[in-house]
Amino acid sequence: MRSQPGTDGHLPPTLPMGAADIAYHLATRGRPLPVxxxxxFTGRAPSLDALRARVAERAHHIxxxxxxxxxxxxxxxxxxxxxxxxxxxxxxxxDDTDGSGTGRLMLARPMTAEGRPPWQVWLVxxxxxxxxxxYRSDHTLQDGVGAAHTARALLDDHPDDGPPGHPCAWPTARGVADALRDxxxxxRAPVAKPAFAMPVTGRTRVCHADTALTRLRLIGREHGGTVNDVYLxxxxxxxxxxxxxxxGTAHPPLPVAVPMSVxxxxxxxxxxxxxxxxxxxxPCDEVSPKKVLARTVAATGRxxxxxxxxxxxxMLAAAPRAFGGRIGTRLVNGAVVAGPASSVNFGDALVHQGAASRRAAVFSELAAGVRMMTTLTGQRDTACLTLVHDEALRNAGDLPDLWLAALRELERA
Incomplete structure (x- = not known):
C-alpha cells in the first residue's frame, strides 16, 4: 500500500491512483462521487468568516x-x-427538520471544478x-475513514481523536480462500434480490435514525457480537x-458489500x-431476530x-492497479449487491469553536446501479443510521424506523 505523503514534510507533485480509487473512477465513469x-449542532452558528479562517489555517497542512x-x-x-x-x-x-435536506445538498451540489482539489466545507x-x-470530498480521492480524520483535522478545536488505524497482519489460508470466493x-450470475430488482431512477433520498450507542453495545455483549453485528x-x-x-413474501438472503478500512x-x-x-x-430469510443476529455474528466472526x-x-497490493480497480467495480455493483453497508466510529464529539456536535453522519451518493447504501456512524454516545436510497425503492424511507424496531426486538430476545 502507498505510504503517507507528507510525513517527511514533502508532498510529491503526483501520486498514482490506487486500485480502490480506480474502482470508483470506473464505477462513476469519471464523474465525481460525493462522500x-x-x-x-444546536445553538448559535459560527460566522462564515470564522469558519473560513479555521479552514485557511489548517487546510495547507492536510x-x-x-x-x-x-x-x-x-x-x-x-x-x-x-x-x-x-x-x-x-x-x-x-425547513430541514430531519437533516434530509442537508443530506441532499451535500450529495447534489456540483463538486469543485476547474482542476482544484475536490473538497468543500459547508455551513448550513x-x-x-x-x-x-x-465536509465533503470526491470518493475517488478519499474513503469514509479518511474523511473522518480529515474533518477532525480541519474543523475540531483539538483534533486528537478519530477512528483507530488498522494493524496490518498476515491472513490465514481461510481468509485468502474467502477473499477469492467473493x-x-x-x-457469476447475480443472486436474487427481488426488493432491489427495479430500474434505478438516478434520484436519491437521504434519511437518518438516531439511537444510543450503548444500546447496540449491550445487545452485542448479550449475544456475543459487536456493535457492527447488531447494526447489520x-x-x-x-x-x-x-x-x-x-x-407479502419473504426476502431471500441479501448480498451487501461491507467496506473495511486498511x-x-x-x-x-x-x-x-x-x-x-x-x-x-x-439473513433476511430468518424469522427470529435473535437467529438473525447469531448468523450475522458467525459470518463476521469468520x-x-x-x-x-x-x-x-x-491481493490488491500485488495485482496491477487497473485489474484491482475492475474487480472492485464488480464487488460493489448493483447487479451483484444491494449496496454498501458500512460503519465508522468517529470517536469523541467534534468540537468547533467551543460547541460540541450532537450527531455525526457519513454517507455518499449512489453509483454503478446500486439502489441503497447504509452507514452506521458512532459519535461519543450516539449512533446514527443513515440510509441513501434510489427513489425507485418504494417506501424505503420506512427502513430507519424498522431498523429501530428491530433493535427493540433484539433487546427483548
Whole structure:
C-alpha cells in the first residue's frame, strides 16, 4: 500500500491512483462521487468568516486537501495553493427538520471544478437555531475513514481523536480462500434480490435514525457480537419486514458489500482510498431476530478470525492497479449487491469553536446501479443510521424506523 505523503514534510507533485480509487473512477465513469461527513449542532452558528479562517489555517497542512484528480491519466496532482473562499460555503435550509435536506445538498451540489482539489466545507443553517457543518470530498480521492480524520483535522478545536488505524497482519489460508470466493461470486450470475430488482431512477433520498450507542453495545455483549453485528442484523430484519409489507413474501438472503478500512496509523489524512470490501449475505430469510443476529455474528466472526481484509489488501497490493480497480467495480455493483453497508466510529464529539456536535453522519451518493447504501456512524454516545436510497425503492424511507424496531426486538430476545 502507498505510504503517507507528507510525513517527511514533502508532498510529491503526483501520486498514482490506487486500485480502490480506480474502482470508483470506473464505477462513476469519471464523474465525481460525493462522500460527506456532516455534524449537527444546536445553538448559535459560527460566522462564515470564522469558519473560513479555521479552514485557511489548517487546510495547507492536510495532504488529502492538497491534491486534485487528473482522471485521464489516473493520478492525483498536487495543487499549488488552496483558495479557501472557493471551498467553504454557506446555505440556509429553514425547513430541514430531519437533516434530509442537508443530506441532499451535500450529495447534489456540483463538486469543485476547474482542476482544484475536490473538497468543500459547508455551513448550513437549519430551523430553530440549529446548524450543520459538513465536509465533503470526491470518493475517488478519499474513503469514509479518511474523511473522518480529515474533518477532525480541519474543523475540531483539538483534533486528537478519530477512528483507530488498522494493524496490518498476515491472513490465514481461510481468509485468502474467502477473499477469492467473493471475487468469484461477483463474476457469476447475480443472486436474487427481488426488493432491489427495479430500474434505478438516478434520484436519491437521504434519511437518518438516531439511537444510543450503548444500546447496540449491550445487545452485542448479550449475544456475543459487536456493535457492527447488531447494526447489520437489525438491518437484515428491517429489510425482511419492509419487503414483507410491500409484497407479502419473504426476502431471500441479501448480498451487501461491507467496506473495511486498511488505513494504518500514520496514514490518517493521506489522499486516496485505503479500504477493501467483503461480500456479506444478510439473513433476511430468518424469522427470529435473535437467529438473525447469531448468523450475522458467525459470518463476521469468520471474516475477523481469518483476517480476510488483510487477504484482500495484499491481493490488491500485488495485482496491477487497473485489474484491482475492475474487480472492485464488480464487488460493489448493483447487479451483484444491494449496496454498501458500512460503519465508522468517529470517536469523541467534534468540537468547533467551543460547541460540541450532537450527531455525526457519513454517507455518499449512489453509483454503478446500486439502489441503497447504509452507514452506521458512532459519535461519543450516539449512533446514527443513515440510509441513501434510489427513489425507485418504494417506501424505503420506512427502513430507519424498522431498523429501530428491530433493535427493540433484539433487546427483548
Amino acid at each position: 460527506a461527513f456532516v455534524f449537527a 495532504p488529502a486537501l492538497r491534491y486534485g484528480i487528473e482522471r485521464r491519466r489516473r493520478r492525483l496532482v498536487l495543487a499549488d495553493r488552496v483558495a479557501v473562499e472557493r471551498h467553504v460555503h454557506e446555505a440556509w435550509l429553514s 443553517h437549519g430551523p430553530d437555531g440549529g446548524y450543520t457543518l459538513g 471475487v468469484t461470486a461477483s463474476l 442484523a437489525a438491518l437484515a430484519h428491517a429489510v425482511r419486514v419492509w419487503h414483507l409489507k410491500e409484497t 488505513r494504518a496509523a500514520g496514514e490518517e489524512t493521506a489522499p486516496g482510498n485505503r479500504m477493501v470490501v467483503a461480500r456479506l449475505l444478510l 471474516m475477523r478470525t481469518s483476517r480476510q481484509r488483510d487477504a484482500v489488501r495484499l
